[in-house]
Amino acid sequence: MATVTFDAATRIYPKSDRAAVDALDLEVEDGELLVLVGPSGCGKTTTLRMLAGLEHVDDGAIRIDGKDVVNLAPRDRDIAMVFQNYALYPHMNVAQNMGFALRMAGKSKAEIGERVRSAARILDIEDYLERKPGQLSGGQRQRVAMGRAIVREPRVFLMDEPLSNLDAKLRVATRAEIAALQRNLGVTTLYVTHDQVEAMTMGDRVAVMKDGLLQQCDTPRALYEDPINAFVAGFIGSPPMNLVEGVVEPGGVRLGSAVVPLGDGVPSLPGTAIIVGLRPESLWLASGDEGILATVSIVEELGAEAFVYAQLVDPNRVADGLNVKGNIIARVDPSTAPGNGDVIRLGVKEGSVLFFDAKTGDRLRRRGE
Amino acid sequence: MTLQRRYVIQAVGLAVLLLFTVFFFIPIVWLFLAPTKTDGQLLTQSPFALGSLHTLTQTFHRVITYSGHSVLIWLKNSAIYSFGGTALAVVAAIPAGYGLALTQFIGRRLLLSITLVVMIMPATALVLPLFLEINKLGLYGTIWSLILPFGFFPFGVYLAYIYFSSTIPKDLLAAARIDGAGEWAVFRYIALPLARPIVALVGFFAFVASWNNFFLPFVMTYDSSQYPLQVGLQQLIGSTASFNPANFSAGSSIVVLHRPDLAMAVIVAIAPVLIVFLFAQRALVSGMLAGATKE
Numbered sequence: 001m002a003t004v005t006f007d008a009a010t011r012i013y014p015k016s017d018r019a020a021v022d023a024l025d026l027e028v029e030d031g032e033l034l035v036l037v038g039p040s041g042c043g044k045t046t047t048l049r050m051l052a053g054l055e056h057v058d059d060g061a062i063r064i065d066g067k068d069v070v071n072l073a074p075r076d077r078d079i080a081m082v083f084q085n086y087a088l089y090p091h092m093n094v095a096q097n098m099g100f101a102l103r104m105a106g107k108s109k110a111e112i113g114e115r116v117r118s119a120a121r122i123l124d125i126e127d128y129l130e131r132k133p134g135q136l137s138g139g140q141r142q143r144v145a146m147g148r149a150i151v152r153e154p155r156v157f158l159m160d161e162p163l164s165n166l167d168a169k170l171r172v173a174t175r176a177e178i179a180a181l182q183r184n185l186g187v188t189t190l191y192v193t194h195d196q197v198e199a200m201t202m203g204d205r206v207a208v209m210k211d212g213l214l215q216q217c218d219t220p221r222a223l224y225e226d227p228i229n230a231f232v233a234g235f236i237g238s239p240p241m242n243l244v245e246g247v248v249e250p251g252g253v254r255l256g257s258a259v260v261p262l263g264d265g266v267p268s269l270p271g272t273a274i275i276v277g278l279r280p281e282s283l284w285l286a287s288g289d290e291g292i293l294a295t296v297s298i299v300e301e302l303g304a305e306a307f308v309y310a311q312l313v314d315p316n317r318v319a320d321g322l323n324v325k326g327n328i329i330a331r332v333d334p335s336t337a338p339g340n341g342d343v344i345r346l347g348v349k350e351g352s353v354l355f356f357d358a359k360t361g362d363r364l365r366r367r368g369e
Numbered sequence: 370m371t372l373q374r375r376y377v378i379q380a381v382g383l384a385v386l387l388l389f390t391v392f393f394f395i396p397i398v399w400l401f402l403a404p405t406k407t408d409g410q411l412l413t414q415s416p417f418a419l420g421s422l423h424t425l426t427q428t429f430h431r432v433i434t435y436s437g438h439s440v441l442i443w444l445k446n447s448a449i450y451s452f453g454g455t456a457l458a459v460v461a462a463i464p465a466g467y468g469l470a471l472t473q474f475i476g477r478r479l480l481l482s483i484t485l486v487v488m489i490m491p492a493t494a495l496v497l498p499l500f501l502e503i504n505k506l507g508l509y510g511t512i513w514s515l516i517l518p519f520g521f522f523p524f525g526v527y528l529a530y531i532y533f534s535s536t537i538p539k540d541l542l543a544a545a546r547i548d549g550a551g552e553w554a555v556f557r558y559i560a561l562p563l564a565r566p567i568v569a570l571v572g573f574f575a576f577v578a579s580w581n582n583f584f585l586p587f588v589m590t591y592d593s594s595q596y597p598l599q600v601g602l603q604q605l606i607g608s609t610a611s612f613n614p615a616n617f618s619a620g621s622s623i624v625v626l627h628r629p630d631l632a633m634a635v636i637v638a639i640a641p642v643l644i645v646f647l648f649a650q651r652a653l654v655s656g657m658l659a660g661a662t663k664e
Contacts, residue, residue: 052543053547054546073546073551074547075547075549075551077547080548081543081544081547083540084540085538085540087538087543087544088544089545089559090541091563100545100548100558101547101549104549104550104554152548
């Protein structure tokens with residue numbers, strides 16, 4: 001059991017002028033499963049490898065249980081890692097793979113055998129102990145990689161996108177298994193993924209990174225409801241939050257044909273641009289003269305819900321890259337879903353709108369928010 | 370393109386290939402047929418005529434018993450020099466290639482460049498300075514004068530470097546380091562067992578290079594009893610009557626060899642390389658890395 005602290009930890013790759021991880025401050029509590037999430041190149045895997053000792057730390061400190069490990073070799077850190085590609089030793093069978101760390105630690109054959117069997121029992125891979133990795137399916141290899149980590153009973157687990165090579169169905173099942181296993185074992189875990197759904201479903205807390213900088217670290221619910229900036233708002237949630245740029249007028253901000261009232265205390269001058277953040281579930285199909293006029297591009301029917309992708313009539317510029325081809329996405333009841341090409345009016349649920357500075361992307365908060 | 374024209378092009382292509390095949394096979398076929406014939410038959414009969422088994426055994430006997438079974442002594446010498454040299458070359462080249470490919474240290478790039486440069490230097494260029502060095506060390510005339518130089522095998526280092534840098538996933542070594550393995554253990558327990566194909570390949574090339582080497586043993590040995598087979602072959606040529614008519618006037622007491630005997634000696638000289646190749650080839654084609662990482 002252990003705590004992990006990143007204290008202004010920085011990594012600058014040779015021949016690069018930008019830090020891959022820039023003065024990261026992060027605390028992982030004892031027994032916690034903390035998920036690092038972000039787009040490719042955001043520095044999440046580098047962060048993990050810095051903790052593992054596979055990546056040099058250029059500045060700052062990384063502490064496990066208060067002790068700086070920056071100058072320790074990987075083998076002296078008492079950590080176990082599950083790699084994205086599993087990195088199983090191809091010339092060893094499953095039992096030898098799982099027991100390798102114990103063998104390196106000089107444990108007796110009897111103890112290694114006992115601990116390997118017990119870990120294999122937990123992961124339900126007892127039948128494959130004599131097989132080589134090449135004879136296993138992707139899912140089985142993933143379990144062996146997990147087994148190799150848990151058999152050591154380390155202070156910290158590191159997981160680098162361990163599910164990304166599994167098919168969608170297996171990924172969902174394994175996701176729940178790993179989360180349950182981590183909770184049972186109670187080992188402090190740092191988990192890296194680019195998949196925000198994985199992050200939200202597994203993490204006790206989720207740290208969102210972008211361009212080497214930590215954006216926000218909080219519980220999944222807090223990230224969803226109270227994002228610190230437009231990036232976090234757009235990254236967390238599926239489908240993503242609609243981020244629409246509008247111009248402030250007296251009485252609110254104009255979005256296409258409608259004016260959305262600004263919250264009390266949101267600092268904004270008439271004529272300035274502002275980003276309005278609308279979750280798909282904050283929009284509803286309005287009738288009469290209410291709401292924002294939009295033309296339906298496509299409707300995705302998912303059974304319990306339907307997503308309407310619509311273009312604003314008299315559109316404002318929709319913030320780049322965060323939404324699908326300039327569409328605004330609304331979640332509606334499938335029984336009332338409009339048809340393709342229909343002109344609809346989208347109402348906005350009061351109090352559910354977030355505002356962001358158009359230049360910096362920072363959140364503009366209402367008074368008391 | 371009409372069908373007919375395509376057939377013509379194919380036929381011409383086939384004919385060219387066939388011509389080259391015949392061109393390169395004729396010397397080999399001739400070599401293997403020559404020991405079955407007597408010297409006279411070799412001159413008068415068609416190059417592809419098959420002699421007799423009786424002649425073949427006689428030729429073999431003459432070669433083996435030449436000058437007190439010298440050929441067997443040379444074979445033994447060649448084997449000692451080649452296996453010793455190969456062992457040293459493998460022991461030096463495999464860890465060197467691994468180090469250059471998968472570890473970080475100051476001067477790594479420089480060493481790699483030097484390896485490439487010395488690889489293209491002809492080995493014979495170094496024979497004279499090597500001779501002086503070996504002589505100074507007092508090793509001239511010992512087997513070490515022919516084994517130690519093979520510890521320097523840049524081609525093997527380069528092959529090992531290419532293999533390690535292209536086929537062993539870096540994560541595999543990272544996993545071992547996290548699992549508590551030190552640098553030596555990572556090499557010993559992870560990289561080396563996965564390097565069997567390259568050990569076989571480097572070993573094979575080192576063996577062939579040492580076995581076929583002529584100039585180095587020619588310089589480093591002074592007595593017929595120390596010769597490896599390649600240098601011995603030269604002595605055999607000197608004992609072949611038709612190449613040295615002046616030495617073998619009627620009534621000379623020197624053992625006389627003939628051209629078919631030389632062909633037999635050459636076959637004896639290349640046979641071990643073929644045998645070693647058969648063993649190395651098995652290890653070369655093993656798919657050791659299957660299932661290491663998910664591609």
